[in-house]
Amino acid sequence: MLNLRCLNKYKPLRVDPSTQSEDCLTISIHRPAGVKPLAKLPVLFWTYGGAFVIGSSDRYDATELVQRSIQRRTPIIYVNFNYRLGPLGFPQGQEADDRRALNLALEDQITALEWVQANIHFFGGDKNKVTVFGVSAGAIMTGVLLLNPRLERLARGAILESGSSNGLALFTAARHEGSWQYFVSQVPSCASVATSGKTFSCLQNATTEEITIATLRADALTEFEFVWTPTLDTGCKGLYPDLASRLYSKGHFSRLPFIAGTNLDEGTLFASQQPLTDEDLKAMLIRLNTSPGGSPGIEVTADKVLELYPADPAVGSPYGTGDELFGFPESYKRHASIFGDMNFEAPRRMLSQAAAKRGVKSYAYHFTDPQAIPAIGVPHAAEVPYVYGQVPPTAGAASQNLSITVMDYWISFTVSLDPNDEKGIKRECLATHPPLGYSTYEPFFLDSVCIGPIWPQYKSANQVLLQLEGDNTTVVRDDFREEQMAFLNKNAQTFNR
Numbered sequence: 001m002l003n004l005r006c007l008n009k010y011k012p013l014r015v016d017p018s019t020q021s022e023d024c025l026t027i028s029i030h031r032p033a034g035v036k037p038l039a040k041l042p043v044l045f046w047t048y049g050g051a052f053v054i055g056s057s058d059r060y061d062a063t064e065l066v067q068r069s070i071q072r073r074t075p076i077i078y079v080n081f082n083y084r085l086g087p088l089g090f091p092q093g094q095e096a097d098d099r100r101a102l103n104l105a106l107e108d109q110i111t112a113l114e115w116v117q118a119n120i121h122f123f124g125g126d127k128n129k130v131t132v133f134g135v136s137a138g139a140i141m142t143g144v145l146l147l148n149p150r151l152e153r154l155a156r157g158a159i160l161e162s163g164s165s166n167g168l169a170l171f172t173a174a175r176h177e178g179s180w181q182y183f184v185s186q187v188p189s190c191a192s193v194a195t196s197g198k199t200f201s202c203l204q205n206a207t208t209e210e211i212t213i214a215t216l217r218a219d220a221l222t223e224f225e226f227v228w229t230p231t232l233d234t235g236c237k238g239l240y241p242d243l244a245s246r247l248y249s250k251g252h253f254s255r256l257p258f259i260a261g262t263n264l265d266e267g268t269l270f271a272s273q274q275p276l277t278d279e280d281l282k283a284m285l286i287r288l289n290t291s292p293g294g295s296p297g298i299e300v301t302a303d304k305v306l307e308l309y310p311a312d313p314a315v316g317s318p319y320g321t322g323d324e325l326f327g328f329p330e331s332y333k334r335h336a337s338i339f340g341d342m343n344f345e346a347p348r349r350m351l352s353q354a355a356a357k358r359g360v361k362s363y364a365y366h367f368t369d370p371q372a373i374p375a376i377g378v379p380h381a382a383e384v385p386y387v388y389g390q391v392p393p394t395a396g397a398a399s400q401n402l403s404i405t406v407m408d409y410w411i412s413f414t415v416s417l418d419p420n421d422e423k424g425i426k427r428e429c430l431a432t433h434p435p436l437g438y439s440t441y442e443p444f445f446l447d448s449v450c451i452g453p454i455w456p457q458y459k460s461a462n463q464v465l466l467q468l469e470g471d472n473t474t475v476v477r478d479d480f481r482e483e484q485m486a487f488l489n490k491n492a493q494t495f496n497r
Helices: 065-069 094-098 104-123 137-145 149-153 173-185 188-193 199-204 208-221 244-250 278-287 300-306 332-357 397-416 481-489
Strands: 027-030 041-047 075-083 125-135 157-160 260-262 362-367 464-468 474-477
Touching: 041 104, 041 137, 041 397, 065 075, 065 173, 065 397, 075 104, 075 464, 094 173, 104 125, 104 137, 125 244, 125 397, 149 300, 157 397, 173 188, 173 208, 188 199, 199 481, 208 474, 244 332, 260 278, 260 397, 278 300, 278 332, 300 481, 332 362, 332 481, 397 464
Parallel strands: 041 075, 041 125, 125 157, 157 260, 260 362, 362 464
Antiparallel strands: 027 075, 464 474
């Protein structure tokens, strides 16, 4: 396969190009001490998020997560990896399509999983017990792989945190020809060939410093539009051959068991803090979700979306905050609600319902634990510290308890493909004043039975979520904003999803 070069630990804010490296496709393994090669421990494989343009594996410390698995006597091995980002991971333009050099970051993910299959036994892992999980872009990437039976030989389960394959509109690479040409034009040694349709050879010989600077400039230009994302690939081995909604309806997706969930206020981090009129919102819906030629009925459909999401702060996101605007314009909460439902909530519900219809075992959650900044509510990625056991003590005992509960569910699913193994720790063990020698978040009764609720499987006749919220973790119906999300999912193909 024709590959573009890659950069290690690409971080777009104040990056020193001289610190970047071509040695970026790396894997890290975190395992319990003293594990023997024949231990055959289950494996939890992480794909980080970052809008496909930022992130690196070293931002995630799995020490507490692995330690938790040891404490509950169900030890696991944790694996994460780095993949190509931005235009290097998701090349755009007709040339990338012609060369079949599409979705390279997805190929990196597959390559890392193949490495695990070939080598994890040396570290005491079981290649037949791999669960792949990720957040945001990492969950979307994993969701795309779930569309392909190819994943079934690489993993046996998946956990999708705030992301699924239909979370973003899907286009051919040619749609972003202009963005690709701009990126190449910012590489000094390749600027002269930016519009030639023959840029790959030059880019493969450019310096790391040139590529880094060009990538940063290209990302700054597309700050409010997702450009460097998975693209349609209809080749014989294409990873993304059609809209997810169409593939779901045909039952063309993996039968791997999975967990999928979202957070209460997914859209707040992405909502504009500048005033937006109805016309602005409508234009944005059309521009971001349709091809340049438009989609039949898109105008009427966009109008209906605005009708279903009225300009009423009391029903906007962050939810449950009434008319409070936090100093932002009235359109902020409306935009946050539309963005969150269209890109996260409705796609997750569509995936859960499609899986249930086909008899695929799955579980769904809604993370609602209150956070420290009211203006963003319970935002995108707020659950990540809970999954990694890194909720700060200042968050309070309820959040510390929830972190333990979340880790238990994730570990249990990794071990048995069922989040309910009853090997957790009683929440009472995390008392405000524990016995001498224990912190407020270190369990000490290691043989207690988890008192967290049983997490029911998501079924067509029982569409329920596990609400993950401090001392109010409970099972709820998956019917919030039912009319709005039913409309979004019914018209998914109009929005290229």
